[in-house]
Amino acid sequence: METICDRILVETKYLGANVSCIQTERGSVLVDSPFLPEDAREWKELIRMSTGTDAEFLINTDHHFDHVLGNCFLTERIICHSTAARGIKFLRDKNQLKQMIESTFADLLPGIEAEVDALAIPSPFITFDKSITIDMGDVTIGIEYVGGHSPGTVLTYVPECKTVFTGDNVEGQFPYFGQSRFYEWKKVLQRMMDLDIAVVVPGHGEVAGKEMVNRYLLFFEGLEKEVKGFDAAGMRMEQMAQESEVLHFFSSNVKMEDGFVPSWAETQYGLAAKQILSGQD
Numbered sequence: 295m296e297t298i299c300d301r302i303l304v305e306t307k308y309l310g311a312n313v314s315c316i317q318t319e320r321g322s323v324l325v326d327s328p329f330l331p332e333d334a335r336e337w338k339e340l341i342r343m344s345t346g347t348d349a350e351f352l353i354n355t356d357h358h359f360d361h362v363l364g365n366c367f368l369t370e371r372i373i374c375h376s377t378a379a380r381g382i383k384f385l386r387d388k389n390q391l392k393q394m395i396e397s398t399f400a401d402l403l404p405g406i407e408a409e410v411d412a413l414a415i416p417s418p419f420i421t422f423d424k425s426i427t428i429d430m431g432d433v434t435i436g437i438e439y440v441g442g443h444s445p446g447t448v449l450t451y452v453p454e455c456k457t458v459f460t461g462d463n464v465e466g467q468f469p470y471f472g473q474s475r476f477y478e479w480k481k482v483l484q485r486m487m488d489l490d491i492a493v494v495v496p497g498h499g500e501v502a503g504k505e506m507v508n509r510y511l512l513f514f515e516g517l518e519k520e521v522k523g524f525d526a527a528g529m530r531m532e533q534m535a536q537e538s539e540v541l542h543f544f545s546s547n548v549k550m551e552d553g554f555v556p557s558w559a560e561t562q563y564g565l566a567a568k569q570i571l572s573g574q575d
């Protein structure tokens with residue numbers, strides 16, 4: 295666990311998304327939740343131990359299961375974008391949810407299936423379309439809709455600590471392009487480069503400085519250039535992932551022992567190529 299600015303706890307070790315706790319004079323605000331029930335319970339205990347109480351609010355950076363499944367263990371006072379709120383309610387279809395878990399993390403489901411079946415998926419408490427500011431006394435938390443990775447992805451910013459929680463618009467691994475808009479995403483990264491940021495808490499991967507955003511932008515530019523080059527050479531889209539060098543941009547970061555499905559990145563590459571060649575924002 296890391297501490298930023300004496301008040302923000304970040305845990306990057308859980309399977310799934312990074313989780314954070316912003317401590318303020320009006321209580322603590324969490325960012326995302328661990329998706330494995332045992333991790334969510336542990337995180338709740340850690341928060342109780344370090345703050346003496348439970349969280350006031352929980353911000354979900356998007357609606358994907360790896361960011362929201364542990365919500366019910368932490369608080370029902372969830373804040374997220376209105377589209378993400380709809381996405382969270384879809385997770386109540388447990389058969390679909392279990393398929394999603396299986397396609398991302400092989401062999402994990404049998405061990406948690408009973409708990410997933412019993413899991414409550416609370417409706418978000420506060421939703422918004424553009425942006426919202428939470429006045430926590432000594433800290434102001436700004437949450438802004440940006441899209442890119444998903445139609446419900448938000449950027450959370452704590453100016454007092456010059457810290458940004460990017461959600462999955464920045465990660466330490468090959469991204470999920472299943473619900474993304476490639477060009478919109480690239481613009482979000484370009485905009486983030488203009489913010490006054492000292493600390494970047496990505497959706498997945500280690501906490502870093504602003505250079506992490508820049509590296510991600512370079513990855514996006516490299517991917518776009520490669521796909522357009524392949525296309526100009528007449529290559530079929532299905533073949534591109536096999537020939538790609540950019541596919542291995544993050545390969546040293548991927549934790550294979552977590553049961554990550556290797557063909558997953560190839561599928562994501564194909565989805566990205568489609569978005570790039572469509573030219574749509």
Ligand SMILES: [Zn+2]
Pocket residue numbers: 310311358360361462497498
């Ligand atoms: Zn994620």
